[in-house]
Amino acid sequence: MLIFSEDPWARAGLAAALRGEAGLEVVGQLGGPDGWQAYAPDVVLWEAGESRPDLEALEPPVLALVGHEAQATAWLAAGARGVLWRDSEPEALSAALRALAQGLVVLAPDLAEPLRPGPRDPEGEAEPPLEPLTERELEVLRLLAAGLSNKAIARRLEFSEHTAKFHVASILGKLGVQSRTEAVVRAARLGLVML
Amino acid sequence: MLIFSEDPWARAGLAAALRGEAGLEVVGQLGGPDGWQAYAPDVVLWEAGESRPDLEALEPPVLALVGHEAQATAWLAAGARGVLWRDSEPEALSAALRALAQGLVVLAPDLAEPLRPGPRDPEGEAEPPLEPLTERELEVLRLLAAGLSNKAIARRLEFSEHTAKFHVASILGKLGVQSRTEAVVRAARLGLVML
DNA sequence: CTCGTTCCTGGCCGAATGGCTAGGCTGGCG
DNA sequence: CGCCAGCCTAGCCATTCGGCCAGGAACGAG
Numbered sequence: 001m002l003i004f005s006e007d008p009w010a011r012a013g014l015a016a017a018l019r020g021e022a023g024l025e026v027v028g029q030l031g032g033p034d035g036w037q038a039y040a041p042d043v044v045l046w047e048a049g050e051s052r053p054d055l056e057a058l059e060p061p062v063l064a065l066v067g068h069e070a071q072a073t074a075w076l077a078a079g080a081r082g083v084l085w086r087d088s089e090p091e092a093l094s095a096a097l098r099a100l101a102q103g104l105v106v107l108a109p110d111l112a113e114p115l116r117p118g119p120r121d122p123e124g125e126a127e128p129p130l131e132p133l134t135e136r137e138l139e140v141l142r143l144l145a146a147g148l149s150n151k152a153i154a155r156r157l158e159f160s161e162h163t164a165k166f167h168v169a170s171i172l173g174k175l176g177v178q179s180r181t182e183a184v185v186r187a188a189r190l191g192l193v194m195l
Numbered sequence: 196m197l198i199f200s201e202d203p204w205a206r207a208g209l210a211a212a213l214r215g216e217a218g219l220e221v222v223g224q225l226g227g228p229d230g231w232q233a234y235a236p237d238v239v240l241w242e243a244g245e246s247r248p249d250l251e252a253l254e255p256p257v258l259a260l261v262g263h264e265a266q267a268t269a270w271l272a273a274g275a276r277g278v279l280w281r282d283s284e285p286e287a288l289s290a291a292l293r294a295l296a297q298g299l300v301v302l303a304p305d306l307a308e309p310l311r312p313g314p315r316d317p318e319g320e321a322e323p324p325l326e327p328l329t330e331r332e333l334e335v336l337r338l339l340a341a342g343l344s345n346k347a348i349a350r351r352l353e354f355s356e357h358t359a360k361f362h363v364a365s366i367l368g369k370l371g372v373q374s375r376t377e378a379v380v381r382a383a384r385l386g387l388v389m390l
Numbered sequence: 391c392t393c394g395t396t397c398c399t400g401g402c403c404g405a406a407t408g409g410c411t412a413g414g415c416t417g418g419c420g
Numbered sequence: 421c422g423c424c425a426g427c428c429t430a431g432c433c434a435t436t437c438g439g440c441c442a443g444g445a446a447c448g449a450g
Binding site: 135159160163179 | 425426431
Binding site: 102 | 218299327376
């Protein structure tokens with residue numbers, strides 16, 4: 001097992017915490033993926049920095065330690081085989097690393113939520129009495145989600161800026177929000193547009 | 196660890212295969228969940244039958260062994276903390292069970308696909324020369340994505356509206372966009388924020 | 391010590407945004 | 421025919437947004 005972290009102290013701490021674990025051998029520590037081949041690790045433990053993860057050239061499975069959810073999804077997308085919170089217990093790290101070495105995928109419980117097709121919050125909801133958007137409004141919404149200004153929308157759809165504002169206002173009303181940004185987020189969550 | 200399977204031979208086989216694994220103790224075998232309390236297991240290994248899984252009354256984390264994908268999703272939805280294929284190696288089972296006991300979620304690689312947000316268009320890209328955002332900027336970005344106005348962000352983070360505008364401008368610059376809406380969409384695509 | 395970076399604050403200004411009211415045009419329906 | 425829904429246009433107005441310039445406090449690196 002090879003440890004990556006931009007922070008030397010974090011590397012040392014992780015190595016020390018895992019040293020005692022049976023069946024785990026820390027073969028080295030690095031600041032990043034450069035030169036990993038020399039260690040021929042079966043698994044990589046990587047404490048995520050804020051920079052974008054790059055696992056391209058890395059062949060062994062990677063367990064990413066992350067601090068917040070956005071990081072988690074970024075690392076998953078980048079191909080990490082395991083994602084745990086930074087404050088996980090050493091025993092959890094050790095167990096996760098062993099599972100990784102077996103080719104399995106390991107996640108912190110919170111991060112597995114999207115997998116559960118979901119009984120959907122039973123009570124809450126309350127929200128989408130959502131009047132249906134007209135075809136025209138959907139067109140505008142898509143441009144809205146692309147980040148276009150009212151003026152740009154008007155040019156694209158060949159009507160006046162006033163009309164653009166009219167449709168946008170109508171969309172805001174139907175979605176129950178008061179800014180175009182909120183509208184985009186809401187629409188994305190409702191599946192009305194793809195981001 | 197407690198083993199469930201409708202098939203007594205399968206129970207025996209699993210127990211035998213796992214008997215050798217260090218740090219795992221098979222405390223019993225049952226045909227189903229009835230009466231599990233008597234064994235006080237830390238984990239349950241359950242070879243899935245074709246019937247609908249019911250994990251309601253079951254308190255320890257469950258590792259389900261499934262034969263096909265429909266089963267896998269059914270068991271995940273039912274609350275299984277781990278799902279592996281029936282033909283997994285004993286070493287993989289053992290590693291998975293230990294991770295389960297640590298409160299982690301374990302999956303066969305194929306089953307984790309839905310988590311990876313996108314295969315990323317392989318060719319295109321060209322885009323993210325993306326300077327990293329500072330911690331403060333990420334905080335602002337998250338509120339931005341919630342649709343808050345500069346004023347609201349300033350209140351929430353307890354600094355002046357000017358500072359909010361300053362950070363927003365900095366975010367726009369780093370993401371290479373010119374409106375907050377674009378910034379949110381871009382950040383979502385990059386995995387910097389969850390919508 | 392100076393330098394550079396990050397974070398925070400301020401003022402100014404033009405443009406964009408969102409709420410409002412008030413039209414006109416079309417086509418479907420009773 | 422009148423009525424209504426969806427669509428487009430228009431003006432007014434307060435607020436917000438985004439760009440620009442300038443400065444201060446804190447901290448680590450040189």
